Amino acid sequence: xSKFRYYNHVFFFVALLYCQTxxxxxxxxxxxxxxxxxxxxxxxxxxxxxxxEYSLLSSDLGTNDKINAVGFNFHDNxxxxxxxxxxxxxxxxxxxxxxxxxLVDNPGINFFVGDxxxxxxxxxxxxxxxxxxxxxASLDEQAADYLxxxxxxxxxxxxxxxxxxxxHPSNEYLYTVDKNGQLFRIDPSSGSKSTLGNVGQSGTFxxxxxxxxxxxxxxRNSDGYIFIIDVDAINPTAEFFAYGPxxxxxxxxxxxxxxxxxxxxxxxxxxxxxxxxxGTTLFSNGARHGSSDNYLGSSISFEHxxxxxPSVDQDDGxxxxxxxxxxxxxxxxxxxxxxxxxxxxxxxxxxxxxxxxEKLISDRYISDATEVFLVESPFGALSGFTWVRARLSxxxxxVSYGGVSDGEVEDYRVLVTNPGNSQIQDTPFYxxxxxxWPEKGDYDMNDVVIEQNSSILLTENFEVKQIxxxxxxxxxxxxxHSGFAIQFDNVLPANVDPTLVRFEINxxxxxxxxxxxxxxxxxxxxxxxxxxxxxxxxxCEYYKTESNCINSSFMNFSVTVPFIVPIAIDxxxxxxxxxxxxxxxxxxxGDSFFHPGRSLEIHLKNKMPTxxxxxxxxxxxxxxxxxxxxxQTSNGLPWALAVNPGSSEEWKHPKERVDFLQAxxxxxxxxxxxxxxxxxxxxxxxxxPNKTYNF
Amino acid sequence: MNILYQNTLSAILTLFLVSCGGEGDAKSxxxxxxxxxxxxxxxxxxxxxxxxxxxxxxxxxxxxELNLILxxxxxxxxxxxxxxxSDYTEVEKVYTINYDSCRLRTSFTATKxxxxxxxxxAETELIAQVWPIENxxxxxxxxxxxxxxxxxxxxxxxx
Numbered sequence: 127x128s129k130f131r132y133y134n135h136v137f138f139f140v141a142l143l144y145c146q147t148x149x150x151x152x153x154x155x156x157x158x159x160x161x162x163x164x165x166x167x168x169x170x171x172x173x174x175x176x177x178x179e180y181s182l183l184s185s186d187l188g189t190n191d192k193i194n195a196v197g198f199n200f201h202d203n204x205x206x207x208x209x210x211x212x213x214x215x216x217x218x219x220x221x222x223x224x225x226x227x228x229l230v231d232n233p234g235i236n237f238f239v240g241d242x243x244x245x246x247x248x249x250x251x252x253x254x255x256x257x258x259x260x261x262x263a264s265l266d267e268q269a270a271d272y273l274x275x276x277x278x279x280x281x282x283x284x285x286x287x288x289x290x291x292x293x294h295p296s297n298e299y300l301y302t303v304d305k306n307g308q309l310f311r312i313d314p315s316s317g318s319k320s321t322l323g324n325v326g327q328s329g330t331f332x333x334x335x336x337x338x339x340x341x342x343x344x345x346r347n348s349d350g351y352i353f354i355i356d357v358d359a360i361n362p363t364a365e366f367f368a369y370g371p372x373x374x375x376x377x378x379x380x381x382x383x384x385x386x387x388x389x390x391x392x393x394x395x396x397x398x399x400x401x402x403x404x405g406t407t408l409f410s411n412g413a414r415h416g417s418s419d420n421y422l423g424s425s426i427s428f429e430h431x432x433x434x435x436p437s438v439d440q441d442d443g444x445x446x447x448x449x450x451x452x453x454x455x456x457x458x459x460x461x462x463x464x465x466x467x468x469x470x471x472x473x474x475x476x477x478x479x480x481x482x483x484e485k486l487i488s489d490r491y492i493s494d495a496t497e498v499f500l501v502e503s504p505f506g507a508l509s510g511f512t513w514v515r516a517r518l519s520x521x522x523x524x525v526s527y528g529g530v531s532d533g534e535v536e537d538y539r540v541l542v543t544n545p546g547n548s549q550i551q552d553t554p555f556y557x558x559x560x561x562x563w564p565e566k567g568d569y570d571m572n573d574v575v576i577e578q579n580s581s582i583l584l585t586e587n588f589e590v591k592q593i594x595x596x597x598x599x600x601x602x603x604x605x606x607h608s609g610f611a612i613q614f615d616n617v618l619p620a621n622v623d624p625t626l627v628r629f630e631i632n633x634x635x636x637x638x639x640x641x642x643x644x645x646x647x648x649x650x651x652x653x654x655x656x657x658x659x660x661x662x663x664x665x666c667e668y669y670k671t672e673s674n675c676i677n678s679s680f681m682n683f684s685v686t687v688p689f690i691v692p693i694a695i696d697x698x699x700x701x702x703x704x705x706x707x708x709x710x711x712x713x714x715x716g717d718s719f720f721h722p723g724r725s726l727e728i729h730l731k732n733k734m735p736t737x738x739x740x741x742x743x744x745x746x747x748x749x750x751x752x753x754x755x756x757x758q759t760s761n762g763l764p765w766a767l768a769v770n771p772g773s774s775e776e777w778k779h780p781k782e783r784v785d786f787l788q789a790x791x792x793x794x795x796x797x798x799x800x801x802x803x804x805x806x807x808x809x810x811x812x813x814x815p816n817k818t819y820n821f
Numbered sequence: 822m823n824i825l826y827q828n829t830l831s832a833i834l835t836l837f838l839v840s841c842g843g844e845g846d847a848k849s850x851x852x853x854x855x856x857x858x859x860x861x862x863x864x865x866x867x868x869x870x871x872x873x874x875x876x877x878x879x880x881x882x883x884x885x886e887l888n889l890i891l892x893x894x895x896x897x898x899x900x901x902x903x904x905x906x907s908d909y910t911e912v913e914k915v916y917t918i919n920y921d922s923c924r925l926r927t928s929f930t931a932t933k934x935x936x937x938x939x940x941x942x943a944e945t946e947l948i949a950q951v952w953p954i955e956n957x958x959x960x961x962x963x964x965x966x967x968x969x970x971x972x973x974x975x976x977x978x979x980x
Contacts, residue, residue, distance in 0.1 A: 446920065447950075455900075457952050457954060499956070541926075545928075548926070548928075549926040549927065550925055550936065550938070553939065553940060553944065569870045731881060732880050755878070758875075764875075764881055768881070770884060773907055773921060773944075774908045774922070787869055796883070797874075798874070805942040806942050806943050808943075809943060
């Protein structure tokens with residue numbers, strides 16, 4: 127034995143005589159947060175892997191030296207590591223005090239790579255070099271070999287320049303990434319390793335973790351960046367995941383069977399709400415921020431999981447004072463509470479992705495202010511609605527995705543126009559249908575209710591170059607299955623290039639064209655079956671028409687239709703245009719006709735049917751349509767209404783089986799005066815609240 | 822026929838509207854009984870659409886058309902943009918606009934522009950927020966009210 131080793135052993139022996147013998151309680155559960163051990167005198171941090179947000183758990187672990195090679199023991203809920211003060215394993219309980227344990231056959235050197243296995247109650251630790259290697263020691267106090275050191279292989283056979291490793295939650299292998307970015311899988315029973323490829327990032331990865339889904343997280347000491355790796359991929363790559371804490375000395379531990387999101391405690395993560403193609407949810411490594419005192423606007427909300435458009439947050443930080451006008455200056459108002467760097471991206475080519483070069487604002491510092499900025503979107507930005515993402519953070523240079531410990535992300539659906547264009551936005555209309563045509567039905571006008579919005583882009587010559595048509599299903603009180611479409615009367619379908627039409631349902635780009643073939647005038651077919659887009663609850667027969675029947679499913683849509691040849695505004699049809707429902711093919715739709723399908727159309731009163739409607743159905747049952755007056759009863763009542771309450775309030779449709787007049791008493795005076803009296807019959811103040819759907 | 826007259830002071834028993842969405846068309850029968858005790862009076866109007874009659878040409882829509890004129894902008898002036906919106910609030914002379922309610926968003930040009938805006942009957946007031954396109958811009962706010970019985974509104978920012 128060398129003199130050095132002799133003194134070392136004496137030192138360790140003496141140290142262990144003075145080690146703490148009291149035993150703290152274990153952690154109460156398997157925590158979702160990761161543990162990060164840092165500093166020359168050990169300090170323990172808790173890290174939220176979702177955002178990189180971290181907080182000091184303890185600056186006094188009962189030692190004046192480092193603790194490294196830490197791992198969380200799933201079997202007893204203690205953290206284990208290597209205490210440099212004692213040159214041995216330490217155990218840390220919920221009081222964050224290190225308790226030294228005496229190893230039998232201690233190798234006599236300090237270790238900074240270690241973890242606790244899941245398939246056995248044992249601590250594994252490693253140091254490269256022929257005199258060292260991979261070891262394990264049982265942590266099972268009932269076992270005969272408790273704390274006995276077993277050398278699995280020497281450190282020249284298992285030769286890696288690594289700084290931490292972690293056990294996979296289900297396959298019993300250890301994983302690590304060396305300083306050059308090589309990903310290794312280690313068989314702990316034999317000490318053999320497999321090289322899985324270079325993950326594309328290099329550096330000192332001093333803290334590595336797994337989550338319950340087998341995703342591998344590696345934290346780089348120099349900049350704190352946390353990367354995520356799919357170790358099962360054919361070519362595993364390290365994708366940036368979050369901005370975490372940096373440190374010269376780092377080691378991590380985590381309960382590998384815990385999910386990274388702990389929904390048993392109040393949410394502390396802010397997400398965006400754009401469609402997930404932009405990176406919104408955690409699954410898509412979306413933009414997310416930890417709770418802090420700096421955010422956009424005057425408020426911030428936190429969620430366990432991201433809302434995705436059309437489910438949205440209440441964003442309040444940005445106001446687009448003008449549309450974004452391609453190639454020239456536009457005005458953007460930004461409010462920030464606290465301070466940080468503002469970055470704004472825009473999807474100029476509308477491909478559903480924020481590319482790194484699609485920036486509107488880069489690292490603009492703003493502090494407790496509301497400012498109006500001149501911004502310029504690129505000349506080539508496509509006109510129409512697109513998505514813009516704004517992120518505020520104390521960290522400069524962040525990307526459009528991934529976690530940040532502070533600040534906020536807000537996503538906006540905004541209009542991009544060209545210079546000289548005007549946007550005329552029609553008032554919102556609620557199109558309410560009675561679907562029993564040609565029979566009058568129960569006249570609750572809630573068999574189909576669609577809120578529709580539309581806006582047109584005018585050239586400087588007052589020609590319509592594009593229409594944006596969008597809507598949301600508000601009610602489906604029908605037993606029949608109906609499709610929904612809209613006709614633009616007198617607009618020829620040949621004036622539309624279907625490949626340039628953008629069609630989204632629930633924010634998801636559709637790969638089918640909504641332009642219906644074979645019609646005389648332009649028809650946009652939104653869906654052949656509205657009911658297929660929503661989910662009815664077990665206790666409710668219909669969608670949002672019955673008392674206490676709240677339904678969280680939704681269906682909205684948007685269609686952008688550019689015209690090949692702009693159409694003079696004077697001859698362009700007016701809102702609400704000509705929306706209609708139609709029968710679903712091969713489905714029962716009343717006793718008047720056998721499976722009428724697409725040929726059965728129900729329009730607003732006196733609107734023209736499409737060329738696909740079967741006009742021989744006119745005049746059947748209660749219908750008194752003829753060539754000039756269509757879709758009305760002998761009393762002149764319609765099967766569809768277009769209600770435009772303005773933008774300040776929603777229109778509330780009648781509940782199931784409530785006659786329309788019971789819900790809106792002033793409707794009779796409005797009708798009998800030809801619209802000259804009770805012109806705001808539709809307002810909520812003029813409704814009978816318990817007769818309308820208000821949930 | 823004004824069907825409201827029938828029973829506005831009467832009680833209603835809206836009994837078992839047996840129809841359901843798309844499945845039936847039977848209607849409640851309306852009863853009117855002046856002998857009903859006052860304690861039975863409920864504030865629900867009487868009548869159903871069975872009794873309602875409409876002119877065959879009446880299309881059940883209503884609204885208001887506003888002729889909006891934007892004057893020509895002096896060529897020497899900085900570019901200006903205007904938002905014409907119906908939903909806004911004011912607190913101590915600070916106007917907060919719901920930009921989703923904007924009926925027109927356009928730039929002033931060197932020539933006079935005419936627009937026709939179709940408004941809901943519920944949209945009785947509009948704000949025109951005019952922005953100079955420059956850093957730290959502050960807007961000019963102008964207003965239109967339907968109570969003035971004006972169906973045309975000219976906005977001239979040169980003065």
